[in-house]
Amino acid sequence: MGKHEEELARELQRRGMSRRDVLRIGLRMGLGAASMGLLLAACGQTASEPAKDAAADGEAAAEPASESIFDITAGDTGAWPKSAIAEPGDKIEISVGHTWDAVFFERQLQFDKLFMQRHPNITVKAENTPWGEYRQKYTAAAAGNAMPDILYTQFSWAQETIRSGLYIALDDYIAKEKDFNLGDFTKPSLVSYQYDGKLWGIPYDEGPGNLYYNKDLFDAAGEAYPDDSWDLEKLKAVAIKMTKGEGPDKIFGLGELPSPGDSLMAPNYLFPFGAQYLSEPKEDECLINKPEAVTAMEWWEELRAKGAVPSPADLQNVAWPAFQFGKIAMTLQGSWATPPIQAGSKFKWDIAKWPKGPKVHTTFSAGSAYMITRDSKNVDAAWLYMNEYLSTAGQTYMWASTGRGSPSRLSAWPAYLGSKFAPAGAKNVEEAMSQGIGTHDILDQPTGPRVTQAAGPIWDLVVAGQKSVKDALDEIFAAVDPIIAENRM
Amino acid sequence: MTNAQPTPITTPPKGKPKLGGMARKEERSFYLFILPWIIGFLLFDAGAIIASFGISFTNWSALSAPSYVGTLNYSRLIADSVFYKAMGNSLYYGLGSVGLGTIVSFLLALLLNQNVWGMSLFRTIFYLPSVVSGIAVAILWIMILHQDFGLINSFLAWFGIKGPGWLVQPQWAMPSLILMSLWSAGGSMVIYLAGLQSVPTHLYEAAEIDGADTFQKFWTVTVPMMSPVILYNLIVGFIASIQGFVTVYVMTNGGPANATLVYGLYIYRTAFINFQMGYASALAWVLLVVIILITVVQFIVARYWVYYEGDLKS
Numbered sequence: 001m002g003k004h005e006e007e008l009a010r011e012l013q014r015r016g017m018s019r020r021d022v023l024r025i026g027l028r029m030g031l032g033a034a035s036m037g038l039l040l041a042a043c044g045q046t047a048s049e050p051a052k053d054a055a056a057d058g059e060a061a062a063e064p065a066s067e068s069i070f071d072i073t074a075g076d077t078g079a080w081p082k083s084a085i086a087e088p089g090d091k092i093e094i095s096v097g098h099t100w101d102a103v104f105f106e107r108q109l110q111f112d113k114l115f116m117q118r119h120p121n122i123t124v125k126a127e128n129t130p131w132g133e134y135r136q137k138y139t140a141a142a143a144g145n146a147m148p149d150i151l152y153t154q155f156s157w158a159q160e161t162i163r164s165g166l167y168i169a170l171d172d173y174i175a176k177e178k179d180f181n182l183g184d185f186t187k188p189s190l191v192s193y194q195y196d197g198k199l200w201g202i203p204y205d206e207g208p209g210n211l212y213y214n215k216d217l218f219d220a221a222g223e224a225y226p227d228d229s230w231d232l233e234k235l236k237a238v239a240i241k242m243t244k245g246e247g248p249d250k251i252f253g254l255g256e257l258p259s260p261g262d263s264l265m266a267p268n269y270l271f272p273f274g275a276q277y278l279s280e281p282k283e284d285e286c287l288i289n290k291p292e293a294v295t296a297m298e299w300w301e302e303l304r305a306k307g308a309v310p311s312p313a314d315l316q317n318v319a320w321p322a323f324q325f326g327k328i329a330m331t332l333q334g335s336w337a338t339p340p341i342q343a344g345s346k347f348k349w350d351i352a353k354w355p356k357g358p359k360v361h362t363t364f365s366a367g368s369a370y371m372i373t374r375d376s377k378n379v380d381a382a383w384l385y386m387n388e389y390l391s392t393a394g395q396t397y398m399w400a401s402t403g404r405g406s407p408s409r410l411s412a413w414p415a416y417l418g419s420k421f422a423p424a425g426a427k428n429v430e431e432a433m434s435q436g437i438g439t440h441d442i443l444d445q446p447t448g449p450r451v452t453q454a455a456g457p458i459w460d461l462v463v464a465g466q467k468s469v470k471d472a473l474d475e476i477f478a479a480v481d482p483i484i485a486e487n488r489m
Numbered sequence: 490m491t492n493a494q495p496t497p498i499t500t501p502p503k504g505k506p507k508l509g510g511m512a513r514k515e516e517r518s519f520y521l522f523i524l525p526w527i528i529g530f531l532l533f534d535a536g537a538i539i540a541s542f543g544i545s546f547t548n549w550s551a552l553s554a555p556s557y558v559g560t561l562n563y564s565r566l567i568a569d570s571v572f573y574k575a576m577g578n579s580l581y582y583g584l585g586s587v588g589l590g591t592i593v594s595f596l597l598a599l600l601l602n603q604n605v606w607g608m609s610l611f612r613t614i615f616y617l618p619s620v621v622s623g624i625a626v627a628i629l630w631i632m633i634l635h636q637d638f639g640l641i642n643s644f645l646a647w648f649g650i651k652g653p654g655w656l657v658q659p660q661w662a663m664p665s666l667i668l669m670s671l672w673s674a675g676g677s678m679v680i681y682l683a684g685l686q687s688v689p690t691h692l693y694e695a696a697e698i699d700g701a702d703t704f705q706k707f708w709t710v711t712v713p714m715m716s717p718v719i720l721y722n723l724i725v726g727f728i729a730s731i732q733g734f735v736t737v738y739v740m741t742n743g744g745p746a747n748a749t750l751v752y753g754l755y756i757y758r759t760a761f762i763n764f765q766m767g768y769a770s771a772l773a774w775v776l777l778v779v780i781i782l783i784t785v786v787q788f789i790v791a792r793y794w795v796y797y798e799g800d801l802k803s
């Protein structure tokens with residue numbers, strides 16, 4: 001058997017893929033019959049079995065091989081909500097702006113295909129834009145009153161765009177739907193999309209920051225895996241202990257440290273010590289240079305002094321998340337980091353809760369939503385799409401069954417926890433939300449980007465060893481205070 | 490004394506001299522050739538440029554209706570420390586990259602103007618980097634400049650020198666970008682090469698007869714004859730570099746500590762991250778004025794060092 005087929009087979013087995021998955025991936029890779037036989041043999045199959053499988057699977061055999069790693073029917077519970085809104089009488093088209101990675105966009109197209117089968121008069125045109133270009137593209141579209149019917153929106157710019165009148169309020173539609181239970185949504189998930197007593201978007205995910213850990217590195221170091229007994233002192237001690245080596249082979253205990261240039265910083269690095277960045281939720285007072293905040297940031301910086309976190313140079317040219325490359329023992333990431341880690345890692349890993357601090361046990365909670373834009377020409381059809389896309393069935397199909405995780409609806413969590421694509425410790429993600437550890441007290445006011453832009457460059461000098469923590473935090477206070485003055489009005 | 494009539498004084502015809510048939514044909518060709526650019530400019534650029542001037546007097550997020558604020562955006566610039574930082578960074582980058590680029594590309598052109606075997610191949614090799622796209626070059630140079638594994642620091646290590654963190658230390662980040670800008674020196678090198686090949690050989694022959702050595706021929710013949718080309722490359726190169734954006738966005742995103750926050754990146758952030766289109770437009774117009782001023786200064790200074798063959802000096 002070829003070495004490559006063996007490696008591929010091990011990888012596919014590790015990901016728990018079915019025979020059909022293996023067959024499709026093989027076809028997509030252009031493997032010939034001999035290689036396919038080897039591959040399936042490595043997965044414990046005989047070469048003749050998949051051929052029989054494919055022949056029996058009329059749909060799969062008749063259609064060109066899907067580009068998706070997910071089976072189109074997997075995760076489709078069929079429990080789609082019945083809407084009070086009438087189907088369009090004539091053929092119409094709705095457009096939806098997304099910013100998925102290439103792998104997940106294929107899942108999006110699968111959803112749209114099934115949606116169009118259920119709604120023959122609605123054609124869905126999905127626009128996928130790279131993350132780096134997304135805001136530029138749709139800001140220009142908004143200026144030209146040419147936004148798509150439905151638009152992806154992240155928490156960080158939701159309030160700015162809601163207050164600018166880009167979207168329509170959804171309360172009237174929600175009130176008409178018997179099946180639509182707002183109480184099913186996790187509380188933090190709705191925060192960024194409410195304004196003026198109305199709901200302007202429906203979140204699809206809201207997830208906590210989790211502690212991802214490399215089991216192979218822990219095993220090699222003889223350390224016990226992180227669990228609920230861990231506190232931040234333990235995290236720090238283990239991170240320092242597991243740091244070893246030099247140069248390209250160096251192992252880092254922890255993936256990152258707090259930076260005031262990060263809008264998600266406070267819940268994980270400051271709240272546990274009784275400190276804050278800005279006063280929440282109004283964000284109208286800067287508290288970053290208070291003694292407790294200075295002490296907390298100095299406490300974290302000791303990890304940098306010990307070389308336990310990668311330097312900016314170590315992270316150059318490294319794709320996100322750096323944890324996937326196996327040199328970092330622990331990292332703080334949202335559950336949305338799961339797909340790239342699954343795809344890129346060659347080691348065993350799992351998820352634990354972010355450890356508790358001396359004062360409180362918190363971690364950031366953040367997410368994204370979809371909104372119907374003011375430029376929509378087919379608002380009813382857009383609602384029909386949103387209602388299904390973000391229903392329990394829709395969230396199960398898109399985010400739960402695929403292991404991407406952190407659905408905004410509580411009712412979709414069981415499917416996530418049972419997904420073969422989710423990590424074994426996925427229950428920690430759910431518990432962080434249900435036990436109130438995850439908090440949405442992150443910088444999500446319209447001033448947020450300007451605050452982080454002002455603070456980040458000052459903190460860079462601490463990272464470069466050219467400024468003390470105290471001096472930097474005083475400077476950040478001076479730079480941030482005038483920006484958040486507008487939140488006091 | 491005679492009553493001779495005064496001789497009528499013929500005055501030269503005012504206005505444009507009448508063109509001959511061939512000249513008229515040439516004039517028509519000129520307008521035909523520039524027509525595609527003019528149409529493209531009018532269709533895609535002119536409206537946006539005019540609109541941005543109007544927008545610079547408004548408070549506009551691009552998401553809702555603008556409101557007129559007079560010159561507030563321009564007066565706000567005065568108190569904006571990041572504006573000065575970004576302008577300073579762009580001027581630093583412009584001066585550094587154009588200065589270094591001019592010297593290197595001119596020297597390369599001199600080398601590639603020799604009559605030796607395989608010269609076409611060498612010219613192709615040196616020009617080739619210029620055709621690679623900006624993003625690919627940026628990624629490549631991140632690797633070349635890597636503190637621990639980069640080509641440059643590995644080379645320095647042979648001599649026992651520990652190279653700096655080129656892109657991650659504030660004091661080294663901008664020099665790194667200037668160094669990287671040499672990658673595209675092939676473009677101006679080709680222009681210099683074309684200029685060198687049009688220098689008449691009889692000037693060198695005359696200089697040799699007068700006893701000039703190699704350096705004297707270079708200084709008294711090559712440099713003056715090439716001075717219009719040098720001026721062109723200085724002006725075009727400076728305008729391009731002061732508007733630099735893509736490589737900085739990809740390589741450093743303005744960091745560390747705003748050390749590489751160039752003006753174009755600051756405009757982008759202001760417009761598309763902070764949703765302040767009015768202020769971003771004001772920033773853009775200030776940049777235009779700065780570019781015009783610098784270009785005018787370059788033309789004024791050029792009177793003292795640029796030589797145009799056949800030009801009449803007063």
